[in-house]
Amino acid sequence: xxxxxxxxxxxxxxxxxxxxxxxxxxxxxxxxxxxxxxxxxxxxxxxxxxxxxxxxxxxxxxxxxxxxxxxxxxxxxxxxxxxxxxxxxxxxxxxxxxxxxxxxxxxxxxxxxxxxxxxxxxxxxxxxxxxxxxxxxxxxxxxxxxxxxxxxxx
DNA sequence: GCCAACGTTGGC
DNA sequence: GCCAACGTTGGC
Numbered sequence: 001x002x003x004x005x006x007x008x009x010x011x012x013x014x015x016x017x018x019x020x021x022x023x024x025x026x027x028x029x030x031x032x033x034x035x036x037x038x039x040x041x042x043x044x045x046x047x048x049x050x051x052x053x054x055x056x057x058x059x060x061x062x063x064x065x066x067x068x069x070x071x072x073x074x075x076x077x078x079x080x081x082x083x084x085x086x087x088x089x090x091x092x093x094x095x096x097x098x099x100x101x102x103x104x105x106x107x108x109x110x111x112x113x114x115x116x117x118x119x120x121x122x123x124x125x126x127x128x129x130x131x132x133x134x135x136x137x138x139x140x141x142x143x144x145x146x147x148x149x150x151x152x153x154x
Numbered sequence: 155g156c157c158a159a160c161g162t163t164g165g166c
Numbered sequence: 167g168c169c170a171a172c173g174t175t176g177g178c
Contacts, residue, residue, distance in 0.1 A: 007176090055176060056175075056176050131158075131160065133159070133176070156177105156178085157176105158176100159174100159175085161172105164169100
């Protein structure tokens with residue numbers, strides 16, 4: 001069992017959008033970074049804990065708890081010529097990009113990035129490191145525990 | 155909308 | 167295989 005923080009732009013898929021989807025689940029399409037891809041393809045398993053993070057928006061922060069709901073499978077968007085995620089070098093026989101399904105567990109009161117920065121317990125979190133841009137980062141179990149037990153107010 | 159930080163691309 | 171140029175991310 002691993003823990004992850006996954007960034008989504010709410011203008012694209014927000015926590016409220018996720019709640020309206022079938023099974024309250026979404027294919028985590030559009031990851032075009034190899035390190036983030038490898039996390040999904042090689043390390044995620046069904047049931048892993050996910051912090052659903054809103055990025056590139058007015059108040060960035062953790063917006064909900066979710067879970068990994070599938071193994072990795074090829075990202076359909078890499079084959080769609082009209083998609084901004086189209087990749088001409090990818091083929092169904094040799095897919096380059098993968099995603100997992102992410103399912104809502106519960107929406108929470110937003111924990112702003114500015115609050116996360118206040119807690120020394122979270123000082124080592126990847127997402128809080130200067131210059132970090134990875135959209136998927138692993139969380140230490142103690143970071144997960146601290147956030148879900150101490151900072152979450154449903 | 156600015157811009158720092160970082161990843162990727164491609165010429166050599 | 168180096169590295170400059172370019173594109174993207176994402177907080178502010």
